[in-house]
Amino acid sequence: MAPTEFDLIDQFFSGMGASDHVLVGVGDDAAIIEMIDGWVLHVSTDTLTEGVHFLPDCSASDIAYRAVMTAASDLAAMGAAPRAMVLALSLPEPDTAWLEAFCTGLRAASADARLPLVGGDTTRGPLVITVTVMGATPADQCLLRSGAAPGERLCMSGTLGDAAAGLSLLRGELVATDPTDTAFLTARFLRPTARIPLGESLRGVATAAIDISDGLIADSTHLAKKSGVALQIDHRLLPRSTAFSAVVEPSQQLAYLLTGGDDYELLFTLPQSVQLPEGCTEIGRVMAGSGVSCDGMSAVGGYDHFGH
Amino acid sequence: MAPTEFDLIDQFFSGMGASDHVLVGVGDDAAIIEMIDGWVLHVSTDTLTEGVHFLPDCSASDIAYRAVMTAASDLAAMGAAPRAMVLALSLPEPDTAWLEAFCTGLRAASADARLPLVGGDTTRGPLVITVTVMGATPADQCLLRSGAAPGERLCMSGTLGDAAAGLSLLRGELVATDPTDTAFLTARFLRPTARIPLGESLRGVATAAIDISDGLIADSTHLAKKSGVALQIDHRLLPRSTAFSAVVEPSQQLAYLLTGGDDYELLFTLPQSVQLPEGCTEIGRVMAGSGVSCDGMSAVGGYDHFGH
Numbered sequence: 001m002a003p004t005e006f007d008l009i010d011q012f013f014s015g016m017g018a019s020d021h022v023l024v025g026v027g028d029d030a031a032i033i034e035m036i037d038g039w040v041l042h043v044s045t046d047t048l049t050e051g052v053h054f055l056p057d058c059s060a061s062d063i064a065y066r067a068v069m070t071a072a073s074d075l076a077a078m079g080a081a082p083r084a085m086v087l088a089l090s091l092p093e094p095d096t097a098w099l100e101a102f103c104t105g106l107r108a109a110s111a112d113a114r115l116p117l118v119g120g121d122t123t124r125g126p127l128v129i130t131v132t133v134m135g136a137t138p139a140d141q142c143l144l145r146s147g148a149a150p151g152e153r154l155c156m157s158g159t160l161g162d163a164a165a166g167l168s169l170l171r172g173e174l175v176a177t178d179p180t181d182t183a184f185l186t187a188r189f190l191r192p193t194a195r196i197p198l199g200e201s202l203r204g205v206a207t208a209a210i211d212i213s214d215g216l217i218a219d220s221t222h223l224a225k226k227s228g229v230a231l232q233i234d235h236r237l238l239p240r241s242t243a244f245s246a247v248v249e250p251s252q253q254l255a256y257l258l259t260g261g262d263d264y265e266l267l268f269t270l271p272q273s274v275q276l277p278e279g280c281t282e283i284g285r286v287m288a289g290s291g292v293s294c295d296g297m298s299a300v301g302g303y304d305h306f307g308h
Numbered sequence: 309m310a311p312t313e314f315d316l317i318d319q320f321f322s323g324m325g326a327s328d329h330v331l332v333g334v335g336d337d338a339a340i341i342e343m344i345d346g347w348v349l350h351v352s353t354d355t356l357t358e359g360v361h362f363l364p365d366c367s368a369s370d371i372a373y374r375a376v377m378t379a380a381s382d383l384a385a386m387g388a389a390p391r392a393m394v395l396a397l398s399l400p401e402p403d404t405a406w407l408e409a410f411c412t413g414l415r416a417a418s419a420d421a422r423l424p425l426v427g428g429d430t431t432r433g434p435l436v437i438t439v440t441v442m443g444a445t446p447a448d449q450c451l452l453r454s455g456a457a458p459g460e461r462l463c464m465s466g467t468l469g470d471a472a473a474g475l476s477l478l479r480g481e482l483v484a485t486d487p488t489d490t491a492f493l494t495a496r497f498l499r500p501t502a503r504i505p506l507g508e509s510l511r512g513v514a515t516a517a518i519d520i521s522d523g524l525i526a527d528s529t530h531l532a533k534k535s536g537v538a539l540q541i542d543h544r545l546l547p548r549s550t551a552f553s554a555v556v557e558p559s560q561q562l563a564y565l566l567t568g569g570d571d572y573e574l575l576f577t578l579p580q581s582v583q584l585p586e587g588c589t590e591i592g593r594v595m596a597g598s599g600v601s602c603d604g605m606s607a608v609g610g611y612d613h614f615g616h
Binding site: 023024027028029030031032033034035037038039040041042043044045046047048049050051073074075077078080083084086087088089090118119120121123124125126128130132133134135139142144145146209210211226 | 338352353
């Protein structure tokens with residue numbers, strides 16, 4: 001007898017749902033999550049489809065890991081402490097080997113992002129993965145896109161352009177001479193890291209934040225618009241990994257840095273008085289006005305799912 | 309220029325996100341929902357795919373309405389007050405007419421279920437709709453599947469078998485002589501109602517609850533298992549609509565009543581001392597033991613997405 005939907009869920013998705021805050025996990029009509037008095041709930045959902053968000057030959061483990069981390073990154077950008085996630089999985093048929101690999105990646109991401117899996121729905125259909133994540137912050141410490149003020153510093157975590165370069169390597173559009181560079185850059189695309197601890201540390205410290213998912217220009221434009229400010233970026237300050245600098249031609253680097261997406265680093269604004277967190281870089285400043293400029297030139301663009 | 313993903317979301321999914329509890333809706337990295345001190349969060353996710361959960365010729369409005377209500381029904385079964393929902397929508401192409409109809413149904417369901425839409429992700433791909441719903445109850449008033457005790461009454465809301473009969477009518481497997489019956493029964497399938505007010509009224513009153521989505525036998529089996537009790541159903545007590553009785557042959561009725569799914573009524577257990585809520589029916593009793601029986605015969609079955 002083929003495994004039923006319920007068997008699949010029980011068998012593969014069990015054992016990832018424990019946390020101090022999970023009062024009831026998988027197995028009732030809904031999961032129940034404890035909330036701390038005075039804290040508010042943050043929620044975000046992300047859906048990934050084959051051919052759009054991952055390559056057809058991606059491993060199931062990487063697909064799951066990436067699905068969780070891209071959703072978790074939205075919590076990081078809010079400064080939220082992770083609480084729980086639910087997974088909706090549409091897949092062509094209950095393929096045991098695929099599901100086992102998928103769950104390996106899911107389990108790793110659940111642990112790395114501190115997001116217990118408290119519910120799911122598995123159904124037959126085309127491969128579509130939807131992860132909804134929930135987090136919490138004190139009610140008076142939400143990190144929005146809208147708090148930046150002129151005179152502040154524009155900062156970001158990590159390095160930029162790595163994931164876009166990794167994707168180009170996977171597609172054969174770029175070639176690396178050093179396999180270590182290939183491994184690093186492709187992992188930055190396939191296995192992104194949501195900057196959850198950094199986000200939590202920026203609560204009450206940064207004035208605005210967003211995660212860089214669509215590209216630096218696109219996401220800084222969102223932040224500028226919501227805050228009602230202009231953002232000036234100095235391209236010489238943009239943080240590059242050694243692998244990125246080795247693999248991407250100097251003439252191509254700016255395009256990757258400004259419009260390459262999928263890095264899932266945090267972009268945030270800091271008052272002058274606040275120290276830059278470790279591993280972060282000041283890349284520009286907040287000015288009165290509107291829009292985003294790089295080296296004094298106005299910038300537009302960014303990745304769009306329907307636009308390509 | 310074709311509308312971008314962001315345009316689509318802004319254009320169609322706006323204006324459904326307001327509520328006293330929504331502090332930040334669509335437009336930041338995550339939505340922010342206020343929680344009442346001492347209350348806990350309930351969350352559930354449901355995914356619908358074309359061909360499995362709805363017929364290819366279903367109207368987009370009905371698809372959206374049904375997607376929300378099937379998810380909301382899980383909150384009803386927990387006794388939860390609705391707080392917010394997020395929607396992940398994968399669709400083949402940005403079809404304006406389809407999206408407009410979809411949003412009409414979405415808007416109606418959002419209002420009827422009191423679930424503001426606070427976030428979404430739209431992506432190109434096969435038609436898959438995932439709705440994640442969030443609700444809240446006082447921490448000490450969660451309505452689980454696990455609280456039923458021997459001696460209590462087994463009760464349900466509304467009538468049974470209507471949605472399954474409606475689906476059979478839509479598929480041409482049943483024929484009705486009276487178009488009013490067809491309209492009623494097909495609406496029960498296409499436009500189910502999550503029993504949210506009833507669920508809230510059962511908080512602290514009913515001892516266990518589940519919604520009837522997979523069929524009476526399947527769902528009562530879940531409740532029996534979680535509560536560690538046996539459930540005895542008397543088929544003569546099962547509530548039938550006049551349309552159901554008119555359309556379904558007497559010899560076929562029991563199959564529809566016991567294994568037809570999609571009614572989204574609440575099945576719950578009540579102590580003898582508690583009055584039956586209006587519109588509800590006592591259909592059996594809770595006994596020591598395990599499993600579900602109907603008229604003294606052991607029963608197994610129920611709808612399963614992969615099993616058919």
